[in-house]
Amino acid sequence: ATPVGLLTGTGRGAQLGILIKGPQVLEDTRTVDTILLDKTGTITSGKLSVAGTSAFEGHLERDVLRLAGAVEAASEHPIARAIAAAAQEVQGTYDGGRLPAVEHFRSAPGGGVAGTVGGRVILAGRTGWLRENGVSITALQQETLDAAEAGGATAIWVAVDGVPAGIISLQDTIKPGSAAAIERLKGLGLRPILLTGDNAAVAAQVAAAVGISPADVHAAVLPAGKVEAVKKLQAGGATVAMAGDGVNDAAALAQADLGIAMGSGTDVAIEAADLTVMGDDLGQVAQAIELSRRTLATIK
Ligand code: ADP
Ligand code: MG
Numbered sequence: 001a002t003p004v005g006l007l008t009g010t011g012r013g014a015q016l017g018i019l020i021k022g023p024q025v026l027e028d029t030r031t032v033d034t035i036l037l038d039k040t041g042t043i044t045s046g047k048l049s050v051a052g053t054s055a056f057e058g059h060l061e062r063d064v065l066r067l068a069g070a071v072e073a074a075s076e077h078p079i080a081r082a083i084a085a086a087a088q089e090v091q092g093t094y095d096g097g098r099l100p101a102v103e104h105f106r107s108a109p110g111g112g113v114a115g116t117v118g119g120r121v122i123l124a125g126r127t128g129w130l131r132e133n134g135v136s137i138t139a140l141q142q143e144t145l146d147a148a149e150a151g152g153a154t155a156i157w158v159a160v161d162g163v164p165a166g167i168i169s170l171q172d173t174i175k176p177g178s179a180a181a182i183e184r185l186k187g188l189g190l191r192p193i194l195l196t197g198d199n200a201a202v203a204a205q206v207a208a209a210v211g212i213s214p215a216d217v218h219a220a221v222l223p224a225g226k227v228e229a230v231k232k233l234q235a236g237g238a239t240v241a242m243a244g245d246g247v248n249d250a251a252a253l254a255q256a257d258l259g260i261a262m263g264s265g266t267d268v269a270i271e272a273a274d275l276t277v278m279g280d281d282l283g284q285v286a287q288a289i290e291l292s293r294r295t296l297a298t299i300k
Pocket of ligand 1: 038039041072077079080108109110111112113124125126154155195196197198199221222223248
């Protein structure tokens, strides 16, 4: 289903661009006491940029970037967009400015992407997903990745024909309104919990910057793990809101008592959510809950 109603309680809903799926949603905003927040694209801008590339023996940095970029060009993940853009820059006008063609593209949400470029199998993604695909990583290579992550970057592997060829580090920025929005959500009686597929170091830094308790940070969570996190809190008696934007958030948004999608997010997330805020500011999520509660009070 797609959002059907525009929240017009005070005329402000339409103005603010808050879409709800039905009247029950208003009731749900009143009972929620916990809010799970996705990191990338929800708390942070999700507009990542490539901060650096390292190549392992036998590979060139620019090739690591070009090969990964060629495959990532077919994905809409924020990581993919950043890598494809950086690769395009390295590509310059060489070969007519076109990145190499990709065959057999596939993407694993919360894992990475794969494709064949010039007969070579390219994988770009997280450690666990590379291992699942038969790539073995040496201790020295792992140290390179760990060092990048410890510095607060999101680092991903690039493998060529089953062997690590290098890593790409990316930086994100926290949206200007996120800390104030989380403060406001707390003021509405909601306990904020950070849920991310990204690594623990990045998650901890972001949580600290926006006022989420270290005990309420869940990092390296796969999409299925996000659903489990919602279920676990529900089993413990919580009424759970979840805010997210990605394909990887869709199932958790559907499972939550109140699924909230960022309007700048993917269609899959918007379809799975009960409520969508049209902009991309987390402050609008707090505003939507406030307004829905007030609208309900007016109706009753
Ligand atoms: P988040 O919960 O922060 O939105 P995701 O669940 O989308 O993160 O991704 C989790 C991790 O999976 C990423 O940090 C990255 O390591 C890997 N990953 C996901 N998509 C891609 C991709 N297109 N390219 C490379 N790595 C990816
Ligand atoms: Mg996200």
